[in-house]
Amino acid sequence: MNRVINVDLGEQSYNIHIGKECLPSLAGLLAGVPRGSRSILVSDDIVFRLYGEQFYEILQSAGLKIEVAVLAGGESCKNLETLGWLYEQMISKGLDRQSTVFALGGGVVGDIAGFAAASFMRGIGYIQLPTSLLAQVDSSVGGKTGVNLSLGKNLVGAFYQPSLVFADVNLLNTLAEKEYQTGLAEVIKYGVIWDSKLFDYLETNIESIKARDMDCLIHIISRCCEIKAEIVAQDEKEKGLRALLNLGHTFGHAFEALTEYKKFTHGQAVAIGMVYATRLAAATDMINEQDAKRVTDLIKNYGLPLHYGDIRPSEIVARMHLDKKNTGGKITLVLPAAIGRSEIVGEIDPAQIEAILI
Structure with missing residues (x-):
């Protein structure tokens, strides 16, 4: 295979x-x-x-x-x-x-x-x-x-x-279980941004994937690589489309930095970031509540964390302002619009972000 x-x-x-x-x-x-x-x-x-x-x-x-x-x-x-x-x-x-x-x-x-x-x-x-x-x-x-x-x-x-x-x-x-879960966060990301069938597969094969079934792994790794190859072929230097691969990352990088890279693995931070990106999308009516719940439930069902802990929301937003994907000092985020489809949204009001950081 x-x-x-x-x-x-x-x-x-x-x-x-x-x-x-x-x-x-x-x-x-x-x-x-x-x-x-x-x-x-x-x-x-x-x-x-x-x-x-x-x-x-x-x-x-x-x-x-x-x-x-x-x-x-x-x-x-x-x-x-x-x-x-x-x-x-x-x-x-x-x-x-x-x-x-x-x-x-x-x-x-x-x-x-x-x-x-x-x-x-x-x-x-x-x-x-x-x-x-x-x-x-x-x-x-x-x-x-x-x-x-x-x-x-x-x-x-x-x-x-x-x-x-x-x-x-x-x-x-x-691979240590914590590191394996880190990778699963990125797999979930691909389902959310690009491929609803992959997302469905992740929902229906949770136990086999958690048990590291080799055939399941070849399937999900291959599909993620196919998606990334397609995106990179169209936008190698991240001028537009490739930025979709950053779903959850702007939040996640802030969580990592503010905990001195000691509390979360990269994937755990991205998983939490996807939760809050989805929450922001729901709060602004970009994604319906049913799809938003499916995203959060899948992250939870793979054993990934859902909350960043006791960091102050103002510190998170301040750190997000330093993200290299921003333009003109305005925060740019990737937000899910549906299972399998996400959008790049610029000039997000920091107050909107603070409001969902609860």
Whole structure:
């Protein structure tokens, strides 16, 4: 049941390979990686302990000269200091303009390694090897790379496409439950913004998906990647349509920053953000109450949180003003209009946002 999805970006097009127990096929997909230059496998300490040696051997078997850089991992290391350390590793290990960066891990590793590849010697190749559900359904696809600053998430980065994304769903068996739920939030997002049939599937297959049924996972991961590939092909640099992928994120990024990235995973924060985006849409009559309830119920039924805690609403709105998706100092949000359809709404009155933050 292995799937191949193409991201159509002209000369920057690439394939996403999704399957189960498909690691042996990876070496055969690396024909385009230069053999004369050194490449680097970037991972975090947890993922590298689990899978680092296995991937290292696969890359070596493909005839590549592989170096290794292992990050501490976690959102707290997604910063300029870690990026600087990674540059130093790349230089000291002899990487050059023909080198390739292999990003083995979740969204944090993919974002940092991808940004390093985008900016090292003004751009070298990179390949995404996502090991978390969030990375397999979302962050490994589309070329968004970057790091966080103290004032907000992903404020420094680049659009830089990988040459390949390779996802083996069996790697999700070792994912902590909290991290698995994080990915499910992004899956729900795709159903809300784009595909009512996917949303229906998530409603009717809750227990199988929570139990990590491999066939269910291949289905939902493939569908999310198909949606993102379609959106990115039309709007690579997020000038319009691609912004729909930010449903729940402006709220979520504020919740993460105001709790110093310690209380919520990214997906948990996005899930809560979707709850409040839906609440705002309902308060402004964009979405009917029945669909709004379905969104909140699905988030709840997958074990994701529904409330941000004891943060003051005024602080949340102030932090939302710093979001990079805003224009002219006015808050812009993605709001659901129905199951499977969302809209980008600009110049939202901060008082409206405070009113639903209860």
